[in-house]
Amino acid sequence: xxxxxxxxxLLLSLITVIGLCSCNYNPGANKIIxxxxxxxxxxxxxxxxxxxxxxxxxxxxMTGLFRINEKGNAEKSLCEEYKxxxxxxxxxxxxxxxxxxxxxxxxxxxxxxxxxxxLTPETKSPFAYTLFFIKNAEQxxxxxxxxxxxxxxxxxxxSFKLVLNKKINDIEYRLADMPSMPxxxxxxxxxxxxxxxxxxxxxxxxxxxxxNWTDKYIKMSRNSEYVGEKAKPSTLTMTFNETANKKIxxxxxxxxxxAIIESEKETAAKEAGLTTHSIxxxxxxxxxxxxTKITENPLTLSAMTKSIDRHSIxxxxxxxxxxxxxxxxxxxxxxxxKYSHYINEYSQSSLxxxxxxxxxxxxxxxxxxxxxxxxxxxxxxxxxxxMAIKIAASWQSNLDAYINTEGxxxxxxxxxxxxxxxxxxLYPIGYEISDAETALQQFISYDKNNIFGIQNEYxxxxxxxxxxxxxxxxxxxxxxxxxxxxxxxxxxxPVYISPMTIATTPNLNGYIFDLYRGxxxxxxxxx
Numbered sequence: 001x002x003x004x005x006x007x008x009x010l011l012l013s014l015i016t017v018i019g020l021c022s023c024n025y026n027p028g029a030n031k032i033i034x035x036x037x038x039x040x041x042x043x044x045x046x047x048x049x050x051x052x053x054x055x056x057x058x059x060x061x062m063t064g065l066f067r068i069n070e071k072g073n074a075e076k077s078l079c080e081e082y083k084x085x086x087x088x089x090x091x092x093x094x095x096x097x098x099x100x101x102x103x104x105x106x107x108x109x110x111x112x113x114x115x116x117x118x119l120t121p122e123t124k125s126p127f128a129y130t131l132f133f134i135k136n137a138e139q140x141x142x143x144x145x146x147x148x149x150x151x152x153x154x155x156x157x158x159s160f161k162l163v164l165n166k167k168i169n170d171i172e173y174r175l176a177d178m179p180s181m182p183x184x185x186x187x188x189x190x191x192x193x194x195x196x197x198x199x200x201x202x203x204x205x206x207x208x209x210x211x212n213w214t215d216k217y218i219k220m221s222r223n224s225e226y227v228g229e230k231a232k233p234s235t236l237t238m239t240f241n242e243t244a245n246k247k248i249x250x251x252x253x254x255x256x257x258x259a260i261i262e263s264e265k266e267t268a269a270k271e272a273g274l275t276t277h278s279i280x281x282x283x284x285x286x287x288x289x290x291x292t293k294i295t296e297n298p299l300t301l302s303a304m305t306k307s308i309d310r311h312s313i314x315x316x317x318x319x320x321x322x323x324x325x326x327x328x329x330x331x332x333x334x335x336x337x338k339y340s341h342y343i344n345e346y347s348q349s350s351l352x353x354x355x356x357x358x359x360x361x362x363x364x365x366x367x368x369x370x371x372x373x374x375x376x377x378x379x380x381x382x383x384x385x386x387m388a389i390k391i392a393a394s395w396q397s398n399l400d401a402y403i404n405t406e407g408x409x410x411x412x413x414x415x416x417x418x419x420x421x422x423x424x425x426l427y428p429i430g431y432e433i434s435d436a437e438t439a440l441q442q443f444i445s446y447d448k449n450n451i452f453g454i455q456n457e458y459x460x461x462x463x464x465x466x467x468x469x470x471x472x473x474x475x476x477x478x479x480x481x482x483x484x485x486x487x488x489x490x491x492x493x494p495v496y497i498s499p500m501t502i503a504t505t506p507n508l509n510g511y512i513f514d515l516y517r518g519x520x521x522x523x524x525x526x527x
Contacts, residue, residue: 045196
């Protein structure tokens with residue numbers, strides 16, 4: 001069975017186990033569900049949520065026109081009904097009778113304001129591009145047109161209209177994402193810039209509301225005003241910044257129920273009697289600084305990628321890891337589906353040691369410099385460290401290039417790369433990312449998250465087309481073209497793919513991990 005078929009089968013089974021096991025098992029309801037996360041939330045405003053902790057809080061405390069259920073389908077939530085024009089470009093939505101957590105009525109204007117606010121340039125919503133299917137949304141987000149030209153308008157207190165750029169077939173999924181959440185205009189204005197920064201400066205319309213927020217945890221209580229089925233847990237608590245070993249011990253002792261652990265700790269978690277699930281979502285790739293004396297030369301970039309012995313690296317990979325030749329992990333979201341739903345074939349480069357050595361020798365002559373004494377950065381873990389040593393050994397063996405390895409935190413790696421204080425890094429593409437488009441967006445020349453110094457107008461033009469493309473299949477082809485360009489140009493070289501591991505108490509059932517949207521839904525969780 002091919003890698004992609006195996007991984008697709010695995011993910012489908014995980015969705016079944018996690019989402020369907022005990023959704024109707026009431027004896028385990030009305031409990032407190034506790035989770036630990038590595039990222040302390042800074043803002044619980046759904047239009048600004050970006051980290052996994054922020055997105056999980058938003059998922060459990062907010063709901064939109066539609067909501068993703070345990071089967072992965074988009075179902076009506078605050079949407080009473082909607083109708084579509086014959087050309088498929090105009091949607092009219094009617095809102096249910098529902099209330100915010102403070103008792104205020106939820107209105108159509110809450111959706112008009114929320115969506116418009118997500119697209120407003122000053123908001124800097126990290127996922128605003130997911131709304132670019134709306135007419136003039138991208139132009140408005142870029143500051144090229146005014147709000148009055150945006151394809152969204154109020155019909156009455158309970159109805160509003162969306163006009164699209166082109167016909168799409170997955171609008172329900174797109175309107176279940178966080179940038180599409182409603183926002184009470186009057187309450188937002190009263191917060192005076194503090195919206196989402198504290199529990200008193202936030203309204204909720206989902207299964208839970210934030211009832212307490214300290215520097216150590218966030219507590220979410222069942223929202224009696226929620227329009228949907230009552231949440232099974234009475235309370236959710238989210239703690240921050242425990243180590244992997246402490247997480248396993250805390251789950252074993254029932255201090256917490258669920259946490260994401262380092263994948264290398266999965267065996268230890270199983271031995272401790274915990275239940276684990278692993279999902280492959282991170283591609284580890286070699287990223288070369290294009291702005292040093294030796295690496296400015298294209299021959300150096302070519303030599304470094306051609307001289308990597310993939311077979312020796314594959315032999316050293318731990319269980320659950322696989323060699324990979326793309327930059328977008330197959331499980332990352334694209335328009336409500338896995339990226340592998342659209343793209344599942346890659347060409348794999350082979351070792352070309354002799355040609356690589358000749359290119360490197362020529363680069364040394366042309367630049368008067370070499371790679372000797374430079375450093376390969378890696379995210380500090382045993383697995384990444386072992387892989388970094390294998391990669392450096394390939395360069396030493398095949399290029400006579402002596403490169404050191406250095407383990408740093410992910411945050412430190414990003415700082416070093418951004419400052420240009422590095423030569424080469426083994427970088428986790430997809431870490432803290434759930435969306436295929438976002439994985440490549442960080443390489444666009446003018447993108448605020450581009451820390452790599454890669455500047456290429458052709459790549460930028462492909463990504464611009466991909467971002468404005470509403471058809472999922474065409475968008476996927478453009479993204480695949482973009483990732484292939486980065487690889488073929490030797491800017492980024494994918495090596496292997498690793499799993500994200502979730503550990504839980506054995507009796508925890510009914511939770512949903514939505515890799516597409518980077519969050520957990522605990523509304524149907526029991527234990």
